[in-house]
Amino acid sequence: MCGIIAFCDRALENKEEVLTNMMNAIKHRGPNSSGQYIDDDVALGFRRLSIIDLRGGSQPIFNEDRQKAIIFNGEIYNFKPLRKELVSAGHTFTTKTDTEVLLHGFEEWGMEGLLKRIRGMFAFLIWDNSERKLYGARDFFGIKPMYYYHDGDRFLVGSEIKSFLYHPYFKKELNKKALKPYLTFQYSALEETFFKNVFSIPGGHYFTFKDGELEVKQYWDLDFKDAGESFESTVKEIEEVINDSVEAHKISDVPVGSLLSSGIDSSYITSLSEPEHTFSVGFDDKSYNEAIQAKELAQLLGLDNESEVVTSEEAFDNFPLIQYYLDEPDANPSCVPLYFLTKLASKYVTVILSGEGADELFAGYVDYGYHSHSRVIKTIGAQLRKLKPQTRYHLANKLRKMPNFHGRLHLYESTARAEDFFIGEAKIFGENEAASYLTEPFKISESVEEIVSKSYDRVANYTDEVKKMQYLDLHLFMAKDILLKADKMSMANSMELRVPFLDKEVAKVASKIPTKYLLTPKNSKYALRVAAEKHLPEEWVQREKLGFPVPVKAWLENDNFYTRIRNLFEQDFVKEFFDVPKILDLIDRVHNGDAEDRRKVWTIYTFLVWYKVYFIDETIPTYVKGESAK
Template sequence: MCGIVGFVDKTILNKKPVITEMMDMIKHRGPNSSGEYVNDEVALGFRRLSIIDLKGGDQPILNEDKTKAIIFNGEIYNFQPIRADLIAAGHKFTTHADTEVLLHGYEEYGIEGLLKKVRGMFAFTIWDDVKKELVGARDFFGIKPLYYYHQDGTFLFGSEIKSFLKNPKFKKELNKEALRPFLTFQYSALAETFFKNVYQIPEGHYFTLKDDQLTIKKYWDMDFKENHLSFEKTVDAIDASIKDSVETHRISDVEVGSLLSSGVDSSYITALLRPEHTFSIGFDDKKYHEGIAAKALADRLGLKNKNDVVTSQEAFKNFPLIQYYLDEPDSNPSVVPLYFLTKLASKEVTVILSGEGADELFAGYANYGWHSHSKAIRIFAQGLKRLPRGVRASIAHGLKRVPNFHGRLHLYEATAPAEEFFIGEARIFNEDEAGQILKPAYRSSESVEQIVEKSYKKVRHYDDEVKKMQYLDIHQFMAKDILLKADKMSMANSMELRVPFLDKEVAKVAQGIPTKYLLNSEGSKYALREASNRHLPKEWAQREKLGFPVPVSAWLHDKPIYEEIRALFSEDFVTEFFDRPAILKMVDDYYHNRGHNDDRRKIWTVYTFLVWYRVYFIDQEKPEFIPDVHKVAAQA
């Protein structure tokens, strides 16, 4: 695990100091060592967090005749059998690292052939000095990030955007079109990031750069096609694939621990891994303390559990640092506990397993159609789903027009086309609301409908609306929010976070499961819960999904925090983006009229952007970590 940076540019003659400064910006991703490859055309930089082949895995790694060089971020879990095949084919290895398998695999199989063979999480680039060509790829789901900037004969790439700030050819500029969709989605939703002309290589894609021409191609995607297995055999297949994935993901030359929440996903992974160390986090508001339930499970499994409490002052004062590490604003409140949880775990282990991806692959979100606790309504909704598409749509349109009643939303989402109501797992401001608080220069962007249509048009032939929603979330919410925050928050604390649910062998099983086995009258993520039942206490597998519960409402009603947010909303630079009286009214009304509205997520989203903007465009320096002195004193 590490961070990679690089650039292709014939006009920067002294590349060494530039690549060194770029590497230093992501030292947190790899504090153990660094390395670079530099010639007249390209500079490759690498920061290493030692996980496999601790003595011999430094990068960049060159092939036998020194004509190709690779830098790599991630893990290839099946590198050992591929390595054996490559040795049999005549390749000479100088290390025992998975990185070198990618390099020789590229020589032997080509980029597409290599990507068909590997299993893991990765972002890598290879410079071919004979072809004068740069080739690279990002893993199947986008677990590891890979950004690029391509302007005026310069191509920059790296694990984090902040490394680009040290390249003299990079022009730092705010992408004005990113703000309006952010207010709806809570994350950077466009292909272009919040930095103008900076993009990500999409998940499941590889790129080639030759003669300053960039080509990006897809090599993998989820393809939901229901199989005909029985429910029992489906549960068997899920359990077998996840057990195999966890076993594969434990490969390491350093100790592996796991993150443990009160939910089924991380609990399932932990029960299979049985690590020496588990870690949990909570808040000083007892309603939001997952650590208590997690500790109870760890005790029942006979595992050690280390947990901590994040105070409101600790969370709030370090929010600018969190946004710095994220590169782009992300108002998902779970970034806060995830940062502190990985900070806690980093004191004991270097590698942690976590439960991201289970909800997208196994239909765990309530918004897929789980809005009623009435069993009768849920059973009735299941029956409606079996009707022809046109009949379902007519029923849905009728439900939109009738007065509200209990179960109406559940029945509507069971019958309506996904394109009509589902934009992903977050909807903070609707588009009209966003337009009302934004200044005119920031109202122009792709519409929400245009953004999600890019995914929906790829699955328009699906007759299953839940599968459409899963596909959208895999390419929007999961790739651009869930996985980016998992990578950035863990690497902020120099930790490798692995996600066993997001394994291509698990995906082969998940994409064939009939929706009726996942989302039905018994619950959401039903087949996965039944598989986890084989390893967890019965009541644990049925626990309601909470995500990372965060006391945003309590923070906004805390007078010192309210006053600090209000002070930020009152600053002069805010008027560049927002109608200042409108956002001040929003925060004032929420503070003074407790319970009269629920604008907490809207306030938090505006606040997140302003904090991020101040860090990157006003202060322009890394914030310092600020401990809660009262907590430190209490722990002393």
């Protein structure tokens, strides 16, 4: 696991000095060693966190005639059989790394041929000296980040945006169009990031850059299609493929641990991997402490569990540092416990397994149409999903106009078109509401409909509304929020976080599971839960999803934290973005218990903290040690 950075810039003379500064900005991604390659056209920089081939894995790595060089962030889980194939084809290896397999695989099969064969999480760059051409690719789901900045013949690309700030010709400028959709989605939802002219290579895409021309191509996407298999065979396939994926994800020359919460996803991964160490955190508010239940499960499984309690003061003091590591504002409160969880784990191991991706692949979210606890309502909803599309949509239109009754929302979402109500798992401000809080320059942006339609258009032929929602979340919420915070928070603590559910072999199985096996009157993610029954106690198998519970409500009701946030809202720079009296009224009402809008306050607060770090203070926040207790 590493950090990578490269730039193509023929005009820049002091390339080595600039590259060194850019590499130092992401030293947390690879504190063990560094490497670089520089010529007239390109500079490649690498920071290494040693995982495989601890002695011989330094990068860049070159091919036999040194005409091609690679820098790589990630892990290729099937590199050993591919290496054998490449050796048989005549390639000579100088290391035991998966990195070198990528390089020789690129020589042998080309970019698309290589990408079809590999299994893993990755972001890599290959410089072809003979062609004077830079190639790059990002993994299937976008587990590992890759950003770029393109200005004429100048091209910057790398793992984190913060490294771009150290290139003398990078123009740091806020992308004004990013703020309004962020208030709705809670994350950076546009193709262009919060930094103007900085974009992310999407998951499942690769690029080429030569003579100032950038070309980005898609090489993979997930297509949900019901295979019509029996429930029993489906459960068997799930169990087999997840077990295989966990085994593949354990490959390492350093110890591997596992994150453990009270939910089924991390619990299932932990039960299969049987690590020496598991890790959990909770908050000093006992209502938000999953560590207690996680430790109980670890004891039942016979595993060690290391846990800590994070104080509210410690969380607040380090929130600017968390937003610094994220590169862009992310108002998902779970980034806070995840940062402290990976910090705890870093004391014991270098690699951790986690449960991200299960909710998207196996339909675990409430908003997929699972809003009622009533068995009767859920049974009716399941039957309504079987109706022909036009009949369902007609019924949904009637339900939408009816006076509210228990189960109406569940039944509506069981019958309506996904496009009519679903924009993804996060929805903080309504679109018009968001605009009402903003000053005029920040009201202009892509509409919410335009943002989500890019995914919905690709699945316009689907008749299964849940599959549409899964597809949307895979490409928006999971890619731009869940996976980015998992990568950034773990790498902030020099940890490699692996996600066995997000394996392309697991995805093949998940994509063909009928929705009726996933959302049933008994539970969501039902087929996955049945597969987990052999490995987990019944109580854990049937648990409802909690996510990472964070005491935002308690914080905003606390006079101390309320005052700290309100003071930030009153600072002069805030009036550039927001109607200040309106956001002050919002936080006052929340503090006084008059409004259930705490996530709206948190979303505004997060942006302002991030903006202050990157555009006002312009210094790296330091870690503030608190008094946490086991």
